[in-house]
Amino acid sequence: MTTFNEYPFLAELGIKAENNDGVFNGKWGGSGDIIKCLNPTNNKVIATVRGAAPEEYETCIQAMLAAKEKWALTPAPRRGEIVRLIGSAIREKIEPLSKLISLEMGKIYIEAKGEVQEFIDVCDYATGLSRSINGQVMPSERPNHILMETWNPLGLVGIITAFNFPCAVLGWNAAISMICGNVQLWKGASTTSLITLAVSKIIEKVLVENDVDPAVCCVLIGPGRTVGEQMIQDKRFGLISFTGSTEVGRRISSTVHGYFGKTILELGGNNAIVVAEDADVELVLRAVLFASVGTTGQRCTTCRRLFVHESLYDTVLERLAKAYKTIKIGNPLEEGVLVGPLHTQGAVKEFTEGLEEIKKQGGKVVIGGNKLDISGGNFVEPTVVAIEHDAPIVKTELFVPILYIMKFKNLDDAFAWNNEVPQGLSSSLFTNNQKNIFKWLGPTGSDCGIVNVNVATNGAEIGGAFGGEKETGGGRESGSDSWKQYMRRSTNTINYGNTMPLSQGINFN
Ligand code: UN1
Numbered sequence: 001m002t003t004f005n006e007y008p009f010l011a012e013l014g015i016k017a018e019n020n021d022g023v024f025n026g027k028w029g030g031s032g033d034i035i036k037c038l039n040p041t042n043n044k045v046i047a048t049v050r051g052a053a054p055e056e057y058e059t060c061i062q063a064m065l066a067a068k069e070k071w072a073l074t075p076a077p078r079r080g081e082i083v084r085l086i087g088s089a090i091r092e093k094i095e096p097l098s099k100l101i102s103l104e105m106g107k108i109y110i111e112a113k114g115e116v117q118e119f120i121d122v123c124d125y126a127t128g129l130s131r132s133i134n135g136q137v138m139p140s141e142r143p144n145h146i147l148m149e150t151w152n153p154l155g156l157v158g159i160i161t162a163f164n165f166p167c168a169v170l171g172w173n174a175a176i177s178m179i180c181g182n183v184q185l186w187k188g189a190s191t192t193s194l195i196t197l198a199v200s201k202i203i204e205k206v207l208v209e210n211d212v213d214p215a216v217c218c219v220l221i222g223p224g225r226t227v228g229e230q231m232i233q234d235k236r237f238g239l240i241s242f243t244g245s246t247e248v249g250r251r252i253s254s255t256v257h258g259y260f261g262k263t264i265l266e267l268g269g270n271n272a273i274v275v276a277e278d279a280d281v282e283l284v285l286r287a288v289l290f291a292s293v294g295t296t297g298q299r300c301t302t303c304r305r306l307f308v309h310e311s312l313y314d315t316v317l318e319r320l321a322k323a324y325k326t327i328k329i330g331n332p333l334e335e336g337v338l339v340g341p342l343h344t345q346g347a348v349k350e351f352t353e354g355l356e357e358i359k360k361q362g363g364k365v366v367i368g369g370n371k372l373d374i375s376g377g378n379f380v381e382p383t384v385v386a387i388e389h390d391a392p393i394v395k396t397e398l399f400v401p402i403l404y405i406m407k408f409k410n411l412d413d414a415f416a417w418n419n420e421v422p423q424g425l426s427s428s429l430f431t432n433n434q435k436n437i438f439k440w441l442g443p444t445g446s447d448c449g450i451v452n453v454n455v456a457t458n459g460a461e462i463g464g465a466f467g468g469e470k471e472t473g474g475g476r477e478s479g480s481d482s483w484k485q486y487m488r489r490s491t492n493t494i495n496y497g498n499t500m501p502l503s504q505g506i507n508f509n
Contacts (some may be wrong), residue, residue, distance in 0.1 A: 001045070002018065002047050002048065003044045004016075004017035004046060005017070007099070009095070009096035009099045009100060010046070010047065010096075010100065010194070012093075012096045013093065013096050013100060013197075013198035013201065013202075014197070014198065015047055015100075015194055015197060015198060016047065017047050017048075018048045019034070019049075020047060020048065020050065020193075020194070020197055021049075021197075022035065022049045022050050022052055022193060022219075022220070023051075023052045023059075023060070023221070024060075024200055024204065024214075024217075024218055024220075025056070025059045025060040025062075025063040025064075025218050026063045026067070026213065026214050026215035029059075030049070030050035030051060030052060030056070030221070031053045031056065032050060032051040032052045032053035032054075032056070033050075033051055033223045034048050034049070034051070035048065035049045035190055035193050035221065035222055035223050036048055037049060037104060037191075037193050037194045038104075038344075039103055039104065039377075040105075040106035040341040040342065040344065040378045041103075041332065041333075041340070041341050041375060041377040042375045042376045042377050043345070043376050043378070046103060046194065047194060049193045049197065051193075051221050051223040052220045052221060052223075052226075052227055054226055056220070057227060057230045057231075060185055060215075060219075060220055061156070061185070061234070061236060063213075063215035063218060064156055064183040064184075064185060064215055064216075065236070066215065067183050067213035068156065070213060071181060071182075071183055071212070071213065071216050072152075072153045072181040072182075074181070074212075076130045076131070076133060076179055076180075076181065077130050077131050079179045079181060080127040080128070080129070080130025080131065080179050081127070081130075082178070082206065082207070082210055082212055083123050083126045083127055083130070083175050083179055084123060084124070085206045085210065086123055086202070086203055086206045087120045087122075087127070087175070089202045089203075089205065089206050090116060090120055090123070091120050093198075094117070094120075096198075097112075097116050097198060097199070097202075098115075099333060100194060100198055101116070101195055102332040102333045102340065103333065104191075104192055104193075105163060105166055105195065105343060106296065106332055106340040106342065106343050107164075107296070107298075107340055108332040108337055108338060108339070108340050109335075111295055112332075114459075115165055115168040116168070118165075118168035118171060118172075118462055119168050119170070119171030119175075120171075121461075121462045122168075122171045122172050122462045122478060123171065123175045125462055125463065125478075126175035126178070129179055129483060133151060133179070133180065133487070134151075135148060135149035135150050135489070136148065136149055140493065141503060142495075142501045142502075143501060144496050144498075144499070145495050145497070145501075146492075146494045147491070147492070148491075149489050149491050149492065150490045150492055151180075151484070151487040151488070151489055152181070152487060152488055152490065153181030153182045153238075153486075153487060154180075154182055154238025154486060154487060154488055155183070155236075155237075156182065156183055156184075156185065156237045156238055157173070157177045157183070157185075157237065157239045157240075157486060158187070158231040158232075158234075158237045158239070158240040158241065159174060159184055159185070159186045159187070159241050160187045160228055160231065160240065160241065160242045160243065160244065160252075161173075161186070161189065161243050161244075162189055162244045163189035164295065164300070164343070164399075165243070166188055166189060166192035166195040167195055167199055169243050169477070170186055170188065170196075170199060172466065172477045173477060174186065174203075174217065176477075176478070176483050176486055177241075177486045178216065178217075179483070180486040180487045182238070182239075182486055183215065183216045183217075184216070185218045185219070185220060185231065185237075186200070186219045186220075187222075187228055187231060188219075188221065190221060190222030190223055190224070191343060193221045197219075197221070203217045228248075232251075232252050233255060235259050235261065238261075238262060238488070239261075239262045239263070239264065239485065240252060240256050240261065240262070240264075241263070241266075241475070241477070242264070242265055242266065242267075242473075243266040243267075243300075243477075244266075244267065245268060246397070246422075246471045246472075249265045249267040249268075252265065253265060253473070263473075263475065264473075264476070264477060264485055265473025265475045266300065266466070266467055266468075266472070266473060266477060267300075267468075267472050268300065268397040268423050268425070268471060268472060269300045269301055269397065269423050269425030269426055269472060270304050270305065270394075270395070270396075270397050270421045270422075270423040270425070271301055271302065271305070271423075271426040271428075271448070271457040271458075272304070272306070272307060272417070272418045272427050272428075272457070273291065273303050273305070273427075273428045273430065273456070273457060274411070274414045274415070274418060274428070274429045274440075275307065275308040275312055275316060275430045276309055276411055276414075276429065276433065276436055277309040277312065277411075278432050278433050279309075279312065279430035279432070279454075280454070281316065283430060283454055284430045285316070285319050285320065287428065287454075287455065288303060288316075288320065288456075291303035291428075291458045291459075292304075292306070292403040293324070293327060293338065293339055293382045294458060294459075295458075296339050296340055296341065296380075296382075296400075296401050297399070297400050297401025297402065298342065298343060298347070298399055298400070298401075300425060301425060301426045301450070301457050301458035302401075302457070302458060303428075303456065303457045303458070304397065304398070304402070304403060304404060305389075305394065305403075305417075305418075305421075306403055306404065306405045306406070307407075307408050307414040308405065308406070308407060308408070309408060309409075309411075310407050310409055313407045316405075317366065317384075317405060320384060320405075321366070321384075324367045324382055324384070327339055327382060329372060329374070329379060329381070329382075330374060330375075330379075339382060341377040341378040342378040342379070342400060343378070344378060345378055347399065347400055348378045348379075350399065351380045351398070352371060352380075354398040354400060354402060355369060355383070355402070357393050358385050358387060358391075358393055358402070361387065361391040362388060362391060363386065363404070364385065365383060365384075366384050366385065366405065367382075367383060367384035368380075368381035368382050368383035368384065368401075369381060380400065380401065381401075382401040382403075383401060383402045383403070384402075384403045384405055385402060385404050385405070386405055386406070387404050387405075387406070388406070389404075389406045389420070390420065395421045397423060415439070415440065415444070415445060415446065418448075419446065419447045422470055422471040423468065423470060423472050424447050424449060424468045424470035424471070425448055425449055425467070425472040426448055426449070426451075426458065426460075427448040427451055427452065427457060428451075428452040428456060429452070429453050430453075430454055431454070432454075437453050440453065441453075447469055447470070448468055448472075449465075449466075449467045449469050450464075450466070460478075462479050463478075463479040464478070464480055465478065465479055465480035465482050466478045466479070
């Protein structure tokens with residue numbers, strides 16, 4: 001029994017109650033095991049998907065190989081036009097799609113809508129970019145020579161995305177990769193299969209309506225890890241872009257780099273907010289609340305560590321406790337709710353076991369700390385814990401809404417604590433002192449990929465390059481010059497003269 005009929009927007013997105021096809025290789029199919037798609041608000045089955053059988057993998061690759069050349073030879077601005085149309089088609093479905101994200105992933109509707117907006121934004125961005133991806137021309141040291149560079153598509157790109165941003169992260173990758181002239185295979189998280197399906201169907205329609213081979217965007221839905229394994233071991237991919245845990249990323253890195261393949265890795269974060277003595281406390285509270293509680297602590301940019309100057313510590317903690325008390329927890333589709341369920345029951349276990357370990361390591365729960373019994377769903381209280389900055393658990397990423405709060409005397413110590421964890425995604429400093437700001441941005445400041453000032457650790461715009469250092473994997477997605485990772489660069493020296501001068505003044509006669 002599924003609860004499909006309770007949600008009319010599913011049909012609007014082309015989803016059926018049972019046996020949805022989970023493979024798209026230009027045509028829909030799927031002959032593997034059945035995946036039950038759960039609603040984290042009550043753990044009931046929403047609908048079912050028939051996942052990929054191992055042999056269906058090759059059908060996608062063959063379809064992509066067949067589509068590759070024509071797409072690569074399509075002028076980039078035309079590819080940009082197609083991406084623009086995909087953005088418009090997503091925009092038309094923003095309401096049902098956002099509802100589906102709330103239903104299946106569990107984030108609140110307004111955040112789900114933000115995620116779909118991110119997809120649309122990156123399509124707009126990629127459309128513009130399709131007219132400006134360019135190489136440089138450099139002065140040659142030889143007469144009658146030109147030194148320049150050319151960028152060409154990589155061919156096949158594999159995109160593996162996580163449950164927490166089941167729509168936007170595909171957009172970041174696919175929109176840019178498409179204007180760069182690649183064909184893609186998308187593997188979304190199997191716990192967000194319906195979202196993968198809905199987004200893929202929207203893309204398929206645009207491709208077909210515009211005479212583009214729909215195999216430019218192929219899709220494989222689980223079950224399990226088979227598809228991912230097949231992808232990372234396949235040298236025919238020019239790039240594997242992976243968003244997910246550091247543990248899985250490490251395995252992908254060693255496999256793909258083992259054959260000198262390319263990766264973009266977007267792995268764990270352990271993001272800190274540093275509150276300096278002169279910070280604007282009102283701004284701090286708003287940012288910390290969004291960064292630590294938003295998406296029920298399941299963004300890779302979620303704030304997990306809060307370092308507060310000793311003069312503000314009591315005020316910040318007291319005000320946070322008040323704010324946390326007013327947060328409405330419940331069905332993410334209900335208006336006014338700010339915190340939805342965790343995505344899986346496994347995450348609830350991570351929360352309870354994490355708290356036990358925290359207590360063993362000297363941590364003290366100062367706000368929240370409990371599992372909640374609401375409608376049979378995966379609900380927990382957003383939690384704040386006082387703990388030493390160097391307790392071992394503080395250096396790991398628990399993907400649940402637990403915020404560690406610590407007191408510091410010297411700002412230099414807080415900067416050092418920010419950097420002492422293995423992860424390096426996002427970080428924020430709250431201050432009004434320009435000396436602090438520029439130190440924070442400089443060589444002895446934050447070592448993260450995202451270094452903010454008076455802004456939360458999360459909620460990045462698509463125009464910047466998104467990603468982080470150290471165990472976060474080093475990849476950059478979305479804006480700025482991230483497009484370069486989806487192309488291969490050739491350096492060209494062209495002689496338009498009648499002589500053959502050699503570089504470095506070598507005379508080889
Ligand atoms: C993620 O959690 O994987 O900066 C992505 C943010 C969002 C993207 C998060 N724009 O929080």
